[in-house]
Each structure stands twice: as C-alpha cells, then as structure tokens.
Amino acid sequence: xxxxxxxxxxxxxxxxxxxxxxxxxxxxxxxxxxxxxxxxxxxxxxxxxxxxxxxxxxxxxxxxxxxxxxxxxxxxxxxxxxxxxxxxxxxxxxxxxxxxxxxxxxxxxxxxxxxxxxxxxxxxxxxxxxxxxxxxxxxxxxxxxxxxxxxxxxxxxxxxxxxxxxxxxxxxxxxxxxxxxxxxxxxxxxxxxxxxxxxxxxxxxxxxxxxxxxxxxxxxxxxxxxxxxxxxxxxxxxxxxxxxxxxxxxxxxxxxxxxxxxxxxxxxxxxxxxxxxxxxxxxxxxxxxxxxxxxxxxxxxxxxxxxxxxxxxxxxxxxxxxxxxxxxxxxxxxxxxxxxx
Amino acid sequence: xxxxxxxxxxxxxxxxxxxxxxxxxxxxxxxxxxxxxxxxxxxxxxxxxxxxxxxxxxxxxxxxxxxxxxxxxxxxxxxxxxxxxxxxxxxxxxxxxxxxxxxxxxxxxxxxxxxxxxxxxxxxxxxxxxxxxxxxxxxxxxxxxxxxxxxxxxxxxxxxxxxxxxxxxxxxxxxxxxxxxxxxxxxxxxxxxxxxxxxxxxxxxxxxxxxxxxxxxxxxxxxxxxxxxxxxxxxxxxxxxxxxxxxxxxxxxxxxxxxxxxxxxxxxxxxxxxxxxxxxxxxxxxxxxxxxxxxxxxxxxxxxxxxxxxxxxxxxxxxxxxxxxxxx
Numbered sequence: 001x002x003x004x005x006x007x008x009x010x011x012x013x014x015x016x017x018x019x020x021x022x023x024x025x026x027x028x029x030x031x032x033x034x035x036x037x038x039x040x041x042x043x044x045x046x047x048x049x050x051x052x053x054x055x056x057x058x059x060x061x062x063x064x065x066x067x068x069x070x071x072x073x074x075x076x077x078x079x080x081x082x083x084x085x086x087x088x089x090x091x092x093x094x095x096x097x098x099x100x101x102x103x104x105x106x107x108x109x110x111x112x113x114x115x116x117x118x119x120x121x122x123x124x125x126x127x128x129x130x131x132x133x134x135x136x137x138x139x140x141x142x143x144x145x146x147x148x149x150x151x152x153x154x155x156x157x158x159x160x161x162x163x164x165x166x167x168x169x170x171x172x173x174x175x176x177x178x179x180x181x182x183x184x185x186x187x188x189x190x191x192x193x194x195x196x197x198x199x200x201x202x203x204x205x206x207x208x209x210x211x212x213x214x215x216x217x218x219x220x221x222x223x224x225x226x227x228x229x230x231x232x233x234x235x236x237x238x239x240x241x242x243x244x245x246x247x248x249x250x251x252x253x254x255x256x257x258x259x260x261x262x263x264x265x266x267x268x269x270x271x272x273x274x275x276x277x278x279x280x281x282x283x284x285x286x287x288x289x290x291x292x293x294x295x296x297x298x299x300x301x302x303x304x305x306x307x308x309x310x311x312x313x314x315x316x317x318x319x320x321x322x323x324x325x326x327x328x329x330x331x332x333x334x335x336x337x338x339x340x341x
Numbered sequence: 342x343x344x345x346x347x348x349x350x351x352x353x354x355x356x357x358x359x360x361x362x363x364x365x366x367x368x369x370x371x372x373x374x375x376x377x378x379x380x381x382x383x384x385x386x387x388x389x390x391x392x393x394x395x396x397x398x399x400x401x402x403x404x405x406x407x408x409x410x411x412x413x414x415x416x417x418x419x420x421x422x423x424x425x426x427x428x429x430x431x432x433x434x435x436x437x438x439x440x441x442x443x444x445x446x447x448x449x450x451x452x453x454x455x456x457x458x459x460x461x462x463x464x465x466x467x468x469x470x471x472x473x474x475x476x477x478x479x480x481x482x483x484x485x486x487x488x489x490x491x492x493x494x495x496x497x498x499x500x501x502x503x504x505x506x507x508x509x510x511x512x513x514x515x516x517x518x519x520x521x522x523x524x525x526x527x528x529x530x531x532x533x534x535x536x537x538x539x540x541x542x543x544x545x546x547x548x549x550x551x552x553x554x555x556x557x558x559x560x561x562x563x564x565x566x567x568x569x570x571x572x573x574x575x576x577x578x579x580x581x582x583x584x585x586x587x588x589x590x591x592x593x594x595x596x597x598x599x600x601x602x603x604x605x606x607x608x609x610x611x612x613x614x615x616x617x618x619x620x621x622x623x624x625x626x627x628x629x630x631x632x633x634x635x636x637x638x639x640x641x642x643x644x645x646x647x648x649x650x651x652x653x654x655x656x657x658x659x660x661x662x663x664x665x666x667x668x669x
Contacts, residue, residue, distance in 0.1 A: 079414065114447030123446050130413055131446035135437045141403040142438070145410020145418075152366070152392055152416065159410075171430070175403035182398065337448040338482050340506035 018231040020238070024299035030071055030230050031294055032308045034063040037088035038287055039316045040100050041261075044119070047320070048265045053104050056265040057120040059087035062192050064286035065225075065255035066162075067092060068233025069190055072241045073160060079146045081130040081139040081161035084120045085192065089162065094127035097315045101323030108329040114337075115329045137163060137170030140189065144176055147185035147250075158244040160188040165254075166197025168211050177252065181218040186244030188237070189252045192227070194259035199272040215252040227257035230290040231297075257286065345525040348518040350492035351381055351457075354499035355419065357529050359389050362417065365503055368395040369404055369421030369457075378423055379459060379518055401427055405434035408454045409442070417503055418454050425460035425512065426472045426641075439508040440483030451506045455499070459515040460488075461553050461604055463653055466515070467644035473552065473605035473636065478510045479582040479614070486581040487534055488512040488551045492523040494579055497532030505534060514553045521556075537585035539592070543572035546598040546666060549589060549615060551578040554634075554654060558602045561659035571667065581611060586618055593623045598666050600632040602659055607635025629669030632662055 019027075041060050047053040059066065062085060070092035073080075080086070080093055087100065099111050103122070106115035112123045112131070123131030130146065132139065143161035150157040167173060168191055180187040191211045195202045208214065215222025221243070225236045233255060240251035258281035262269040269278070294300050300308075345353070358365045366389075367382055373396035376383030386394040397404050401422055408418035422428045428435070435456070442452040462471030478486045485507055489495040495513070502509035540555070541562055550558040555577050562573040574592050578585070593599045599619050601612035612633040619631055634654050642652045 081410070110447075111449075112447070113445050116447060117445050121445070123450065125446075125449050130410070131442055131450045133437055133441065133445065135433055138406065138433055138438050141406025141434060142410035142413070144403070145407035145412070146414045147410070148407060149411040149414035149416045152411075172402055172406060172433075175398070175400045176406065178398055178400065179403050179407055337444050337446075339443065339485075340451060341448070 018229065018235045019297055020235050022231065022234065026071065027231070027294045027297065027299035028304060028308065030067050030234070031291055031300065032312065033067045033092050034088060034230060034287055034290060035308060036097065036312045036315065037063050037091055039312050040097055040319070041087060043316050043320060044104050045261070045265065047104065053119070055119055056104070057084050057118070058261040058264070059085050061194065061258040061260035061281060061286065062227065063088040064230040064290045065192055065227035065233055065257050068230045069160060069188070069237040069253070069255070071234050072237035073158060075128060077155070077157045079128045079130065079157060079159040081143040081146060081159060082122060082132045083136070083139060083162045083164065083167070084132060084134065085164065086122065086162050087120065090122045090129055093129050095122055095124065095129070097319035098322050101319040102326060105323045105326070106328070107323055107326040108333070109326055114333055136167040137172040139163065140167070140170070140176035141172040143187050143189070144179040144183070144185050147180065147187045148183060151183070151185060156186070156245045156247070158186045158188060158241050160190055162190040162192060164197065165191055165193035165195070165202065165211050166200065166205055169205055177218045177220070177250070180250040181220045184247065184249040186247065187250040188240050188244060189250060191252070191254040192257055193254050194257050196259060196273070198263040198267060210254055212252050212254040218252070220250050220252055222252040222254070224254045224256060227255035228284055228286040228289040229293055230286070231293055258284070260285070342524045342526050344522050345492050346519050347490070347492045347495055347513070347521045348379065348381055350496040350525045351499060351513060352383065353525070354496040355382065356385060356388065358500055358503045359385065359393060361529070364415065364417040365419065366393040366395065366416060367419050367421065368397050368408060370397055370399055370423045372396060372421050377421065379515060381513070382421070401431040402434055405431040405439065405456065409434060409439055409452055412452055412454045413450060419503060420454060420456050422456060422458040424470050425458040425474050426469045428458060428474065435478070435484070435508070436481055440481050443507065444483055452508045453506050454508050455502045455511050456508070457511045457513060459513050461514040461516055462642040462649065463516045463553060465644065465646070465649065466642070468641035471642035473603070475512060475581050476605055476609060476611050479611050483507070484582060485509040485534055486512070487579060488514070488581055489532070489579050490514055490517055490521065490552055490555055490577065492521060492525050494532050494538070496525055497530050498534060498579065500529065500531045501534050509534065512552070516553050535580045535583040535585060537588040538577045538579055539574060539588065540577045541573060541575035543574035543596065545571045545596055546573045546600065546663065547576065547592040547596045548573060548600045548602060549576045549578060550602040551581065552604055554602050554604050557654065557656045558659055560656035561663060564656065565660055565663050573663065584615070586622070589615065589619065590623050593619050594626045597626055597628040598669065599627070600634065600662060600666055602634045602654070604654070605636055607633055608638060610635045629666050632666050634659060634662055
C-alpha cells in the first residue's frame with residue numbers, strides 16, 4: 001500500500017525512495033528493535049499462559065509502524081505521549097527489556113510506576129515518555145500542551161502521541177487536533193489503525209475510509225501509511241517529523257496495521273474475528289516483510305541476522321530472570337507518591 | 342496597604358507570578374482580549390502577550406489536557422474554567438490524569454497545574470452558572486482543593502497554588518468577586534495551602550464554613566452573640582483538601598458543639614466528611630449533635646428570584662440552627 005495523502009489543505013508527498021539515506025546499520029537497528037519487541041511480547045504471553053503473569057497487552061503487528069516512526073524522531077529532545085500498545089516505540093526511547101519484564105510482573109523497581117500500574121503503561125521523565133493511563137484518548141489532549149511548552153521556549157522538539165483507531169472516536173481526539181492546528185504545534189498525531197476497537201470493527205467506529213481523511217477538518221496534512229514495511233513508515237514519518245521541527249505544524253499520521261493477538265490476554269478474539277482473517281494477518285506480518293526488505297537491500301547478512309536473534313534471545317531471557325527474581329513492592333508503597341513528598 | 346476587592350486580589354496574584362516567573366501562563370475561554378467574563382484576567386493579555394495569555398477554543402477537556410502537557414514539559418499553567426458548572430467535560434483529564442500523574446508514575450512525574458474556576462450562586466446564574474461542586478474534587482486524592490474567600494487569602498493562596506508541585510483546584514466565589522474587600526499588601530506574600538483560619542474566636546460552639554456562606558455564618562454568629570451571653574468560634578476552612586483537621590478538632594474539643602455550613606449539596610457534601618471526622622476523633626467532647634447546613638435536594642439552583650432564594654441559606658436559617666444546637 002502506498003502512502004496516501006488525504007484531501008487536506010496541506011499534503012505530504014510520498015517519499016520517492018523508502019530506503020532514502022537510512023544507513024544499513026540503522027536498518028539493522030530497526031530490525032533489532034522490532035524483533036526485541038516481538039520477542040518480549042511473545043515471552044509475556046507465554047508467561048501469562050503459564051500462569052506466571054496476570055495480564056498482557058500486546059504490540060504484535062504494530063512493530064514496524066512504531067519503530068519506523070520512533071526512528072524518525074530524536075529521543076534526546078523529542079517527546080512521546082504513548083498509549084498502552086507502544087512497546088516497540090518506548091524501547092527506542094530508552095525503556096529496557098528488564099523494565100518491560102519488571103512492568104509485567106509489577107516488581108518494586110519497575111521504573112514506570114513502581115508496580116502501581118498494569119503492564120504496558122510506560123512512562124519515564126528521563127526518556128521523555130509521558131506517564132500513560134488506560135482511559136482512551138486523554139493523551140491526545142495532552143500532547144499539544146507538551147508541544148506548546150517546547151514552542152514557548154523556542155525549542156524545535158517534536159511531540160508524538162499514539163492512539164488506536166478506536167480512540168479517534170473520543171472527544172479528546174478532536175480537541176487535541178484542533179488545539180495543535182490553531183497554534184501550529186509540532187505534534188505528530190499517530191493513529192495505529194488495526195481495524196478493531198477490542199471487538200468493534202472499523203465500519204462501526206467511523207464512516208470514513210481512513211482516519212487521516214479527517215485531517216482536512218483541521219487544516220493539517222493527513223497521511224495513511226502501510227505499517228508493514230518499517231522503511232516505508234520511517235520515510236513518511238521523517239517528512240512529518242521534519243515538518244514539525246521546522247515549525248510548520250502538526251500531522252495526522254495513520255499507520256495501517258494488524259493486531260496479531262486478541263486485545264489483551266483477557267480477551268478472546270474468536271468471538272469476533274475468523275481464524276482465516278487472523279491467519280491472513282500473519283501472512284503479512286510486518287516483521288517478516290520488513291526483514292525481507294532490509295535483506296533485499298543488502299543491509300543485513302544471514303550472519304548478522306543470527307547475531308541479532310541470539311542477542312535478543314539473551315536479553316529476553318536475562319530480563320525474564322531478572323524480573324522474576326526481583327522483589328515485589330513493600331505494601332507501604334501503596335500509600336506513597338500521592339502528593340510531592 | 343490598599344483595600345482591594347477579591348477579584349483585584351486574584352488578578353494581582355496572577356500578574357505578580359507572571360512577572361516573577363516566565364513559566365507561568367494562562368489559558369481558558371475568553372481570558373485574553375475579553376479579560377475573562379468576570380474580568381479576572383483583565384489587562385494581562387496586553388502586559389504579557391498572546392503566548393502567555395491564551396484564548397482557548399471552547400473545549401474544557403483540552404484546556405486541562407493542554408495545561409497538563411505543558412506542566413509535564415516544564416511550565417506552570419493556570420487554566421481557567423469559565424464556570425465550575427462547565428468543568429464536567431474535563432473530568433477525565435482532572436480525575437484520571439492530573440490527580441494520578443504522580444501516583445501512577447511512582448513520583449517520576451508531577452502535575453503542577455492550577456485550575457481556577459468561579460463557582461457558587463446567588464447571582465441569578467440559574468442551574469448552570471451557580472453550582473458548588475467542591476465535593477467532586479475533595480473526593481479525589483492527588484488533587485488539592487482550595488476556596489479562599491478573603492481577598493488577602495486569595496492572593497496569597499493563589500501564589501502558593503501556582504508553585505505547588507501538585508494540581509490545585511482554586512475556587513473563586515463569583516458572588517464575592519466585587520462584594521468582598523480587604524487590606525491586601527501590594528507586595529508578594531504567600532498563604533499556605535492546608536491551613537484553616539479562625540475568623541471569630543469563641544468557646545461555646547464551632548461553626549465551620551467556607552465560601553460565601555462564611556459571610557452568612559459570621560453574620561448569624563454575630564447576631565446571636567449580640568442577643569445571648571455566648572461566644573461562637575467560626576472557622577474559615579479555606580483549604581478543603583488537604584483538610585486542616587487539627588484546627589477543626591482543637592476547636593470542637595474546646596467548644597463541644599459543631600456545625601458545618603456550606604452552599605454545596607448537603608447530601609454527600611464535604612460537611613458529612615467533616616462531621617464524621619469530628620465524630621470519630623472528638624466524640625467524647627461533644628455535647629450535642631453535629632449539625633450540617635447545605636444545599637437542598639434539588640439538582641441545581643433555579644433561576645426565578647423566589648426559587649433561587651428558596652435554594653439559598655441565609656444568616657437567619659443559620660441563626661435558627663445555632664439556637665437549636667445551643668439548646669443541647
């Protein structure tokens with residue numbers, strides 16, 4: 001699928017060459033981040049099904065979308081206001097495999113919340129990831145504020161915020177886009193469109209074909225990008241990020257992905273999607289497609305791929321062992337951090 | 342020292358903090374060119390410019406959402422919700438986001454925002470320009486809720502609120518904006534959040550109140566004391582969360598009688614919580630029932646003058662309650 005511009009007042013051209021000036025080393029790093037996210041995610045499901053972890057919320061199928069956008073950003077100065085499916089995104093911003101497993105198992109030293117939040121609710125001031133919550137859509141009203149502060153100080157930082165297409169039905173989706181466009185703020189409004197709001201399909205969520213079609217209502221560019229090839233996502237995201245960095249304003253950036261798992265470990269998608277449908281998603285798995293493209297471009301040898309796979313396996317094992325051995329929080333922690341101490 | 346109206350004291354507090362700290366900015370509906378529908382922010386756009394006095398779209402959720410985002414990224418936003426009655430679209434941002442930022446991040450993030458909002462009735466504002474909703478917010482740990490009514494307190498507490506590391510709901514009784522005045526220093530000072538103020542000392546009964554009804558309670562206490570050989574202690578709570586339970590309990594232990602007077606709904610109101618704290622902590626000192634005066638069991642304040650008057654409590658109602666309590 002090609003990048004598709006909406007009929008918005010401003011449009012973003014489709015990049016001519018998806019590989020652009022991405023170095024082979026960066027391509028390998030992209031693959032490694034995607035593969036790390038997938039491997040951590042699969043490990044979390046294994047642990048859940050083995051009764052060792054009570055809850056998993058998954059990013060499987062969204063990796064190329066998240067990594068492609070994340071690599072177009074600069075985590076040293078840019079901000080992410082995430083949602084709960086952003087595992088691959090936050091890995092690039094600095095969250096470590098150990099942090100992820102500590103979150104899964106709600107251990108004391110879990111850095112996002114000290115075990116207060118459900119798994120997947122990442123946040124870190126150090127890594128420029130705003131603390132995230134479960135209500136859907138609130139982050140879209142906050143991201144323009146983050147970007148407004150950057151603008152007030154004359155900085156060229158870009159703020160990305162993510163949501164599923166389901167969340168775009170919320171009022172905060174509209175309010176956030178409206179604010180950012182009025183003030184020409186450097187916000188990348190990312191919609192990870194996986195066609196389902198838990199069980200409710202696209203046609204019951206909205207009457208437009210693409211979420212990005214709504215961009216015209218805000219006078220900002222809207223693009224719809226296929227989320228299966230990380231290089232294509234990166235090329236399109238870089239245009240949107242640079243637009244923000246130059247002070248030219250926000251972009252509504254829709255990435256079409258497939259959710260390879262149920263909504264969460266507590267969901268059973270057999271009630272609302274056929275197995276044939278889910279199998280067809282597996283056939284266009286973004287990890288395989290991105291890997292094939294990266295290798296086709298000669299960016300990664302079989303040997304290098306094997307090294308990455310081995311390194312990731314060790315990281316996931318290390319993170320699992322580390323988190324399982326880490327102590328749970330002391331009960332007294334439940335009463336801390338209500339107000340500044 | 343000059344005498345200033347409540348509205349002037351609040352404006353002065355805002356102006357001084359904006360002059361002193363570049364991180365402080367204002368956002369809300371009509372706060373710029375119009376200077377706010379009540380004129381609290383009058384003149385601030387001219388002085389500080391459009392980047393720091395932002396006329397927002399008519400959308401409360403994003404007023405608070407944007408304030409939260411800016412606070413996360415180093416600013417000290419002061420958001421205005423034009424009438425407290427209109428705050429409901431922003432409740433998700435306030436209750437689920439601002440109030441929980443610190444807790445849910447294990448202390449990594451704070452949310453230093455101030456939400457100013459006019460509240461209260463008695464100005465013919467009808468159902469949607471009269472509500473007193475403080476109990477919605479005092480129910481939520483993570484928020485601070487203050488309702489200073491004295492102009493001196495308002496300026497000083499606003500400054501404390503702006504520099505507080507946690508989210509503060511700053512309630513301004515609109516009936517008092519131009520009705521109450523006090524000596525307010527021209528220079529900067531702060532009044533701490535979390536401390537009640539004894540506005541009348543007494544030994545026979547304690548009345549705990551805040552907002553406009555504090556005026557009614559003081560008038561009732563004065564009238565009663567003029568007629569009877571009794572002294573009534575009146576406490577202006579000022580800070581509703583955190584609650585100054587020490588001042589409340591010390592007073593009740595001294596007087597043995599307690600009454601809470603507030604404009605917000607009596608049922609489920611903060612008066613019930615204060616009464617319960619007194620009952621739990623000072624039961625043995627009581628020689629009468631804890632009494633509560635609050636809003637009646639109707640959804641909101643009606644418009645037509647006799648209807649509005651019927652909703653409101655005045656000093657004569659409070660005087661009658663004082664007499665009932667004194668009889669124990």
